[in-house]
Amino acid sequence: MNRHLISAADLSRDEALLILDTADELARVADRPIKKLPTLRGRTVVNLFFEDSTRTRISFEAAAKRLSADVINFTVKGSSVAKGESLKDTALTLEAMGADAVVIRHSAAGAPHRLARWVRGSVVNAGDGSHEHPTQALLDAFTIRRRLGGGREAPAGAADHQADHQGEGLDGLKVTIVGDVLHSRVARSNVLLLSTLGAEVTLVAPPTLFPVELGGWPCTTGYDLDAALPKSDVVMMLRVQRERMNAAYFPSEREYSRRYGLDSSRMALLPQHAIVMHPGPMNRGVEIAAEVADGPRSTIVEQVANGVSVRMAVLYLLLSGLDPAKATTGADR
Amino acid sequence: MTGWLIRGARPLGGDPADILVRDGAVAQVGPRLAASSARGTQVIDAGGLIALPGLVDLHAHLREPGREDAETVQTGTRAAALGGYTAVHAMANTDPVADTAGVVEQVWRLGRQAGHCDVQPVGAVTVGLGGTRLAELGAMADSAARVRVFSDDGSCVSDARLMRRALEYVKAFDGVIAQHAQEPRLTEGAQLNEGEVSARLGLTGWPAAAEESIIARDCLLAAHVGSSLHVCHVSTAGSVEIIGWAKSKGWQVTAEVTPHHLLLTDDLAQDYDPVYKVNPPLRTQADVTALRQGLADGTIDCVATDHAPHPLEDKETEWETAAFGMTGLETALRVVQHAMVDTGLLDWAQVADRMSLRPARIGRLAGHGNPLAPGAPANLTLYDPAPTEAVDPACHASKSRNSPFVGMVLPGRVVATFLRGVPTVLDGKLA
Numbered sequence: 200m201n202r203h204l205i206s207a208a209d210l211s212r213d214e215a216l217l218i219l220d221t222a223d224e225l226a227r228v229a230d231r232p233i234k235k236l237p238t239l240r241g242r243t244v245v246n247l248f249f250e251d252s253t254r255t256r257i258s259f260e261a262a263a264k265r266l267s268a269d270v271i272n273f274t275v276k277g278s279s280v281a282k283g284e285s286l287k288d289t290a291l292t293l294e295a296m297g298a299d300a301v302v303i304r305h306s307a308a309g310a311p312h313r314l315a316r317w318v319r320g321s322v323v324n325a326g327d328g329s330h331e332h333p334t335q336a337l338l339d340a341f342t343i344r345r346r347l348g349g350g351r352e353a354p355a356g357a358a359d360h361q362a363d364h365q366g367e368g369l370d371g372l373k374v375t376i377v378g379d380v381l382h383s384r385v386a387r388s389n390v391l392l393l394s395t396l397g398a399e400v401t402l403v404a405p406p407t408l409f410p411v412e413l414g415g416w417p418c419t420t421g422y423d424l425d426a427a428l429p430k431s432d433v434v435m436m437l438r439v440q441r442e443r444m445n446a447a448y449f450p451s452e453r454e455y456s457r458r459y460g461l462d463s464s465r466m467a468l469l470p471q472h473a474i475v476m477h478p479g480p481m482n483r484g485v486e487i488a489a490e491v492a493d494g495p496r497s498t499i500v501e502q503v504a505n506g507v508s509v510r511m512a513v514l515y516l517l518l519s520g521l522d523p524a525k526a527t528t529g530a531d532r
Numbered sequence: 533m534t535g536w537l538i539r540g541a542r543p544l545g546g547d548p549a550d551i552l553v554r555d556g557a558v559a560q561v562g563p564r565l566a567a568s569s570a571r572g573t574q575v576i577d578a579g580g581l582i583a584l585p586g587l588v589d590l591h592a593h594l595r596e597p598g599r600e601d602a603e604t605v606q607t608g609t610r611a612a613a614l615g616g617y618t619a620v621h622a623m624a625n626t627d628p629v630a631d632t633a634g635v636v637e638q639v640w641r642l643g644r645q646a647g648h649c650d651v652q653p654v655g656a657v658t659v660g661l662g663g664t665r666l667a668e669l670g671a672m673a674d675s676a677a678r679v680r681v682f683s684d685d686g687s688c689v690s691d692a693r694l695m696r697r698a699l700e701y702v703k704a705f706d707g708v709i710a711q712h713a714q715e716p717r718l719t720e721g722a723q724l725n726e727g728e729v730s731a732r733l734g735l736t737g738w739p740a741a742a743e744e745s746i747i748a749r750d751c752l753l754a755a756h757v758g759s760s761l762h763v764c765h766v767s768t769a770g771s772v773e774i775i776g777w778a779k780s781k782g783w784q785v786t787a788e789v790t791p792h793h794l795l796l797t798d799d800l801a802q803d804y805d806p807v808y809k810v811n812p813p814l815r816t817q818a819d820v821t822a823l824r825q826g827l828a829d830g831t832i833d834c835v836a837t838d839h840a841p842h843p844l845e846d847k848e849t850e851w852e853t854a855a856f857g858m859t860g861l862e863t864a865l866r867v868v869q870h871a872m873v874d875t876g877l878l879d880w881a882q883v884a885d886r887m888s889l890r891p892a893r894i895g896r897l898a899g900h901g902n903p904l905a906p907g908a909p910a911n912l913t914l915y916d917p918a919p920t921e922a923v924d925p926a927c928h929a930s931k932s933r934n935s936p937f938v939g940m941v942l943p944g945r946v947v948a949t950f951l952r953g954v955p956t957v958l959d960g961k962l963a
């Protein structure tokens with residue numbers, strides 16, 4: 200593994216599988232009365248959040264704590280970063296504290312790349328602007344493998360939940376990702392990771408919400424959701440922000456949800472075994488109807504639980520091979 | 533007054549000749565001039581060096597007044613002289629904005645005091661670069677600074693009616709409007725050329741059409757009112773085509789390209805290092821090829837640096853919060869040699885045309901951009917095309933270090949620069 204996890208493109212198929220397999224093992228810890236492992240005792244993981252995301256922060260925090268790491272939550276509020284210098288200042292502070300891993304969430308694409316130049320610890324990208332969110336893609340892949348691995352016959356929520364999928368990819372599975380591809384870090388990371396794992400990814404969105412040039416993205420694209428659904432094993436709905444209407448990406452919420460929203464009647468177009476995913480937070484009634492979100496084929500709650508296991512695996516694999524960082528004064532740099 | 537005898541230089545890259553400089557002017561050019569004919573002259577051995585008319589930059593940000601932490605007229609003109617320039621146009625987006633006779637005269641005087649090269653202020657088109665009211669263009673034209681080039685550079689004069697009036701108005705004093713072509717609505721929050729790279733990096737795209745649509749509109753306006761339009765920092769293949777079309781109609785349209793757009797492409801942004809963040813953004817290889825071709829065939833008239841110094845803290849940040857701009861005065865000629873001469877697209881006479889003669893004509897600078905012939909003001913640059921060296925911004929005279937060529941091995945070295953017969957640079961160092 201690389202020292203950092205910044206883009207899903209950093210992962211080879213073997214590395215991605217190693218993370219998923221490790222997550223499978225670590226998930227079993229969650230079923231034990233004592234959920235803690237001593238693996239990262241004495242290591243420091245900093246959650247550096249420049250953008251509010253309680254769910255992601257809590258997920259990383261739980262993951263680090265279950266591995267017995269020391270966790271420092273560092274939340275930087277909007278006004279103090281207005282000028283932007285503080286990313287470097289913050290990095291130098293974390294360096295001096297001896298952070299072994301920095302989990303960074305930032306509204307600016309590329310902030311983790313910058314941070315990685317200024318700290319010696321591992322950098323884990325927990326979402327950077329419209330760029331990437333690789334651990335989200337990993338937990339999505341993990342969720343898909345648990346539900347649909349080893350063939351597509353398993354009905355949703357079946358008892359083979361705990362089945363052993365070690366070493367299995369997502370070969371041949373058809374994943375349709377729907378919504379604001381242009382601004383979605385979840386879409387970017389999923390296209391890269393799911394294709395690495397052998398899935399066939401299709402992106403569906405109104406033309407305004409696609410980048411003008413996709414270049415070599417390993418996926419196909421379409422504008423027609425109804426045409427894509429019957430061929431899908433997985434449909435992943437992306438959050439669409441209401442503000443996009445004001446920039447004329449689409450005319451109205453109602454029209455968006457009519458053309459690109461997943462409701463019960465569209466659910467009927469999906470094959471029986473297909474599952475519905477959403478990275479959250481949802482806009483119920485816009486990109487996804489409430490009864491679909493809460494229905495049996497929705498993996499939305501599972502995704503949250505799986506997030507902890509996958510993030511444990513990432514921290515474990517990034518840190519267990521590396522020497523502990525030493526606290527520095529900053530003067531020797 | 534002492535003179536200089538420059539021995540064995542190759543004027544415009546041609547056959548070696550001696551150049552005798554006396555009383556601020558070129559006195560004689562010819563093979564083996566007798567030293568005795570020039571009592572009191574100092575002799576420079578310029579064997580192997582190329583002699584060019586002093587370079588003229590139509591587009592530099594000297595930052596003074598207002599951002600003296602990034603650059604001053606003093607440091608910026610040192611950088612210019614070291615780059616082989618004898619005249620630079622100082623853009624108007626200072627603080628206060630150069631939109632009155634008072635401010636342009638202040639900048640002009642600072643240039644005279646610094647003495648490293650002539651500083652020709654550019655006046656703002658609109659008050660405070662606000663894009664709504666015409667600045668007092670006539671007062672700036674009539675001032676001691678004799679402003680002829682007007683630009684809101686940094687912002688686009690996007691209001692079509694205002695642009696038309698500006699073009700029309702400056703006809704009274706042979707002025708030219710230099711447009712920063714950027715349709716504002718199409719580029720809200722724009723960070724990087726809109727294309728494959730911006731899609732992958734998740735950065736808001738800056739579409740080529742936002743530049744091209746303004747250029748097309750302005751060409752039509754310039755034709756309609758019979759005035760002169762100069763297009764700043766052309767960056768796309770489509771822009772070259774539109775400008776070629778306007779020229780084929782005989783319209784008074786000129787254009788510049790920056791060294792960085794002749795060499796660098798948007799994929800350099802892949803690690804989000806803001807040293808590659810510039811406006812207009814780095815484009816694709818196809819654009820670079822078209823820009824080189826346009827400069828070679830004369831569709832693009834000249835090279836202008838868009839030298840845009842920024843202090844470290846404005847670049848050592850996330851991409852989105854970093855400032856736009858790159859330094860360029862000290863590397864321009866080397867980049868042009870690398871991109872245009874060593875590739876066979878331009879010879880040295882054409883380099884002189886694109887970096888001195890034509891920009892001087894567009895900027896209405898009579899004392900610059902003259903052929904190296906007896907009687908001309910002795911503004912000249914001696915350049916050694918042979919050495920190669922990696923660019924190290926730490927060694928630059930500019931106050932700022934944001935050179936996108938950092939670490940690149942480029943050919944060439946400016947050995948000497950003369951401003952009206954007085955050396956501003958000798959042996960590669962400030963004289």
Ligand SMILES: [Zn+2]
Nearest residue numbers: 685686712764
């Ligand atoms: Zn500009």
